[in-house]
Every structure is written in structure tokens, then in C-alpha cells.
Amino acid sequence: MTHQLKSVWDNYPEFFTNDFNSIEAPVVENFIAEMFSLGEFYYYVLNVSDGTISNIHPKILAMHGLPNFPTQLHEIIDLIHPDDVSFVVAAENATLIKMREIGFQYQMQLKSSYCFRMKVADGEYELFHHQALHIARNEAGQLLQAINIHTNINHLTKENNYIVTVSGVAGRSDFHQIQLKPIHQDRVFQEKLTRREIEILRLVIKGFSSNEIAKQLFLSAYTVKTHRKNIHKKTFTKNNVELIKKSLEWGYV
Structure with missing residues (x-):
């Protein structure tokens, strides 16, 4: 069954294929280290050509109250707040333009990331952080599989920033932010972090200490x-x- 993102993907034939390819299921845990999990989360593998999903983390059932x-991907999209679906479509398009x-x-x-609201077990909508990592492609370079991870961040913030972030993993240091809606007032006077500060920030969020970060980045602990x-x-934070x-x-994540 088709889904709302299909119309976006069809605009990038060099990037996506509609030809079904049967490939071996990935070891998802090998990729999770590249992701941020700042709350309760689940993941699944998306088979791009036919929109099927597999390797689903069992927490999805309790978090969304699913029997x-x-x-299929459209079942995931159906959980997104109706008012956020158009943003998700725009976010996917912005991601592909940047890539x-x-x-x-x-x-x-x-890796791409952005936020949207999803229906949870009690029928209410809460804010989730979406991350996508591409993990398999064919000989022509077209995407075959991606891992998506959805983290409930409603306990941290209920406000969607409408920012799409495309960042490097596996040795790349890319960091790009695409603002898809008017900037929030508290970001108007924001002093931007340097590339090195962003690199350190993302390691801090993953739980690394200053000494561990220093070893990873070949810096002194003092630096x-x-x-x-x-x-x-x-x-403007204290902790x-x-x-x-x-x-x-x-x-930034």
C-alpha cells in the first residue's frame, strides 16, 4: 500500500528504486550507536522499494498501544498527528535536497533527524524525535534499506522546532540545519556553536565524560x-x- 512519502521519493529516481530487492536482514544493534536515545524509544528497518518494515523493536506496541x-510504513505514518504530516513530507524533501x-x-x-507528534497508548499525542540512517543500497547507489528510530521526548520538550538536521556519521563531520518554519524568538539571538563544539555536544549527550571525549577527539581534557x-x-544552560x-x-541532535 502506498504512503505519503512515496510522492517525494519518486522525485529522486537516482536515489530510490521501485524494484523490489530481497536482501539479508541487518543486525540493527550495529547501527544504534550512531543514534541518540534521550528517552523511551523503538526502531524498525524500512525496506524502501515496497514500504514494508521489519526488525521492529517490541516497545512499539506498548508506546503506541498497538495490538x-x-x-507497512503507512501504519507508522498513520500514528503521526494529522497536522504534522505535511511537515514530515517537507522534512523528507529537505533532507533529500541536502543529501x-x-x-x-x-x-x-x-543521518537525518527532525521531530513530530505521534499518538501514544492513551490516545493523546506526544512529541517524538525521528532519526533515519541509510544502511543498504544497490549497485547503482539507490537506497534499499534504512533504520528509523523514534524516541519519545515529550518529557524534555513539547515544542517542535521544525528543524531538519542532516549530520555526518561513520567518520564524516557534516552538520546542516534546515529551518522549515519561522524561527522561535529565543533562537533569534542565538550564538551558534562551532563545529568542534557541536562535535563535543553530541558526545556529551551520548553520555561520554570529558576524559573520554578528549581521547576520542585527540584533545586535552582541559580543552x-x-x-x-x-x-x-x-x-544558556547550567547542567x-x-x-x-x-x-x-x-x-542539534
Whole structure:
């Protein structure tokens, strides 16, 4: 069954294929390290050509109050708040435009993320953080599979920033933000983080200490701590809890 994103994907024939390809199921855990999980989450593998989903984390049932595992992408989209679906379509298009600018050959080293509301078990809608990582392509370079992870962040923020973030993984340091709706007032005077500060921020959010970050980035612990102080100053935060909340609101994850 078709879904709302199909019309977007069809505009990028060099990137997507409608030909079904049967490929081996991935080991999802191998890719989760590239993702942020700031609350209760689940994941699934999307088979792009036919819109089927597999390898679904069991938490999806309890989080959304589902009696059975979904088998098609349209069942996931049906959980999105009706007022947010048009944004999701626009976000997917913005993601693909940016990936085309960077080069589709790097698609498996890029992660996209943005937020939208989804229906939860009690019938209410709560804010979720969506992350997508491309994990398989055919010989022509067309996408075959992606892993999507959905994290409930309603306990951190209820405000959608309408920012699409495309960032590098697996050795790439890309970081691009696309604002799809008018900027929120508290970001008008925002002092932007440097590329190094963003790199450190994302490691902080993943739970790494200053010493661990220093080893990963070949920096001194003192330098990392100085960067962390500057990050808190620029984001108007006093601790990591506030920093995580602000990072979500400002589209840094």
C-alpha cells in the first residue's frame, strides 16, 4: 500500500528504486550507536522499494498501544498527528535536497533527524524525535534499506522546532540545519556553536565524560572542559539536563 512519502521519493529516481530487492536482514544493534536515545524509544528497518518494515523493536506496541506489529510504513505514518504530516513530507524533501547537495554517494554516512507528534497508548499525542540512517543500497547507489528510530521526548520538550538536521556519521563531520518554519524568538539571538563544539555536544549527550571525549577527539581534557563551558554559556544552560532539552529545541541532535 502506498504512503505519503512515496510522492517525494519518486522525485529522486537516482536515489530510490521501485524494484523490489530481497536482501539479508541487518543486525540493527550495529547501527544504534550512531543514534541518540534521550528517552523511551523503538526502531524498525524500512525496506524502501515496497514500504514494508521489519526488525521492529517490541516497545512499539506498548508506546503506541498497538495490538499487533505494523508491517507497512503507512501504519507508522498513520500514528503521526494529522497536522504534522505535511511537515514530515517537507522534512523528507529537505533532507533529500541536502543529501543531493552533499552527494548521494555519501548517503550511508549521513543521518537525518527532525521531530513530530505521534499518538501514544492513551490516545493523546506526544512529541517524538525521528532519526533515519541509510544502511543498504544497490549497485547503482539507490537506497534499499534504512533504520528509523523514534524516541519519545515529550518529557524534555513539547515544542517542535521544525528543524531538519542532516549530520555526518561513520567518520564524516557534516552538520546542516534546515529551518522549515519561522524561527522561535529565543533562537533569534542565538550564538551558534562551532563545529568542534557541536562535535563535543553530541558526545556529551551520548553520555561520554570529558576524559573520554578528549581521547576520542585527540584533545586535552582541559580543552574539552573549556569547550563544554562555552557550550553551556551559548545555550544558556547550567547542567546536562538543561543542555539536552535545549539541544533538542535548537535542533542539534
